Amino acid sequence: MREGQTEDPGGPLEPLAGKHVAFLSWRDTRNPEGGGAERYLEKMAAGLVARGCRVTIFCAAHAAAPPEEVVDGITFVRRGSKMSVYPAGLRALASGRLGEVDLVVDVQNGMPFLSRLVTRRPVVVLVHHVHREQWPVVYSGATAKVGWWVERRFAPWLYRRCQYVAVSRATRAELRELGVRGPRIAVVHNGTDPVVPVDPGKSAIPVVAVVGRLVPHKQVEHAIDAVLALRDRHPGLRLHVVGGGWWEAELHEYARSRGAGASVVFEGHVDEERKHEVYERAWLLALPSLKEGWGLVIGEAGMHATPTVAYRSAGGTRESIEDGRSGVLVDTPEQLTETIGRLLDDDEERGRLADGARRMSHAYTWDQAQHSFALVVQAALSRVHVDSQDPADPQELVSKRRGTGWWWRRR
Structure with missing residues (x-):
C-alpha cells in the first residue's frame, strides 16, 4: 500500500500526495479580524501539505498581507472584502484561476461560499458552529433574516450530498437540527499550540x-x-x-x-x-x-x-x-x-x-486533528462519507476507524 493511502471497508482510499485542495474562507490568520477559526483552518491546511497535498487558501484581501503569497507551502490568494470575497471565491473556482482543484473545503462561517454551484469536485463543508443566535446580534432586519435562511435552509439543501466537518459534537448536533442528515458529519476537534515560555507565576493581585x-x-x-x-x-x-x-x-x-x-x-x-x-x-x-x-x-x-x-x-x-x-x-x-x-x-x-x-x-493535539482531517479528505476524494460517533472518553479525539469511532459509507 502506498504512503498516504488508507484502507476502509470498501477498499483503499485515494492517496493524498499530489492532490490539490482549495480552502474557501472569508479570512486568514493575518487578517486583523482573524481568530480561532482561521487558526484551525491553517493548521488543517498545513497537515495536508505535510502529507503531500498542494493547498490553496482563498480569502478576503486586507492591508496586512499581499494579494498572493506562499507561506509554509500554502498558497494564499486574497481577493475581495468581507462580503465580496464570496462571489470572488466562486469566480476564482469556476474560472480555473485557482488551477485544477481535486477537492474544495468550503468554510461556512454562517455564510457558505456556495461552491457546490460551480464545481463537480468533492466538497467538504467545514463548520465551527451554527450562527442562529449571532445573525440578529451582528446584523439587523432583512440581512439577518436572509443570512439565517441561507444557513438554515439553503445550505443544507445545496450540500445535501457533501461531507461535513464539525469541530465539536455540539456543532454536529446543531447541524443535525438544520437537516444535515445521514452519516456524513465527522467531528475533528481543535488542538492546542505548544506553550510559549514566559516568566512563571501568577499575579500578586487578582x-x-x-x-x-x-x-x-x-x-x-x-x-x-x-x-x-x-x-x-x-x-x-x-x-x-x-x-x-x-x-x-x-x-x-x-x-x-x-x-x-x-x-x-x-x-x-x-x-x-x-x-x-x-x-x-x-x-x-x-x-x-x-x-x-x-x-x-x-x-x-x-x-x-x-x-x-x-x-x-x-x-x-x-x-x-x-x-x-x-x-x-x-x-x-x-x-x-x-x-x-x-x-x-x-x-x-x-x-x-x-x-x-x-x-x-494536553488532551487535544494538532497532530491528532490533522490526522483526522486528512482521513476525511481522503474519504471525500474517494467519494466515501465519514461519520463519527461520540467517544467513550470525552477527552478522546474522534479519530478511530469503523466500530470504534469512524463510520464509513461509500456514496
Missing part, C-alpha cells in the same frame, strides 16, 4: 483575562460587569482584555461609562509572548461568548494552569471544558459574576481547577 476578537457576540461587556461588581470585594482586581476588532471602540466607551478606570486594561493586538504572559499571570480566563465552536483560548489558558469560566450555552465549551474539573460552566451573567468571585476567594478550589485545566490542555 487578574481575570479575556482573550479574543472584540465583536458583539463575544459579550466582553459581561466580563467587564463581573469585574466591576467584584472589585470592592477584591481590591486591585483587574480585567485584561487581549485582542482587537470592530467592536473595540464600543467596549472602551462601555468601560468608561461604567467608571471602570484602571480596573479594565485593554491590551489591544499583542504578540504571542505578551498573550501568553497574560495567560500566565491571570488567575482565571473569562469566556462570556454567546457561541463558540470550540474555544481555542481555553486550551491556551490551560497550558498556563489558568481555568476558564464560560457559558454552557455557547456549545463547544461543553467539550473543551470539563465542568467542575478544568473550569466552570455557567448559565447567566449573574452566575458568571458569582462564580468568578467564588473562585477568586477560594485558592484551593482554583488550584484544583488549574491542575485540571493544564491536564485538559
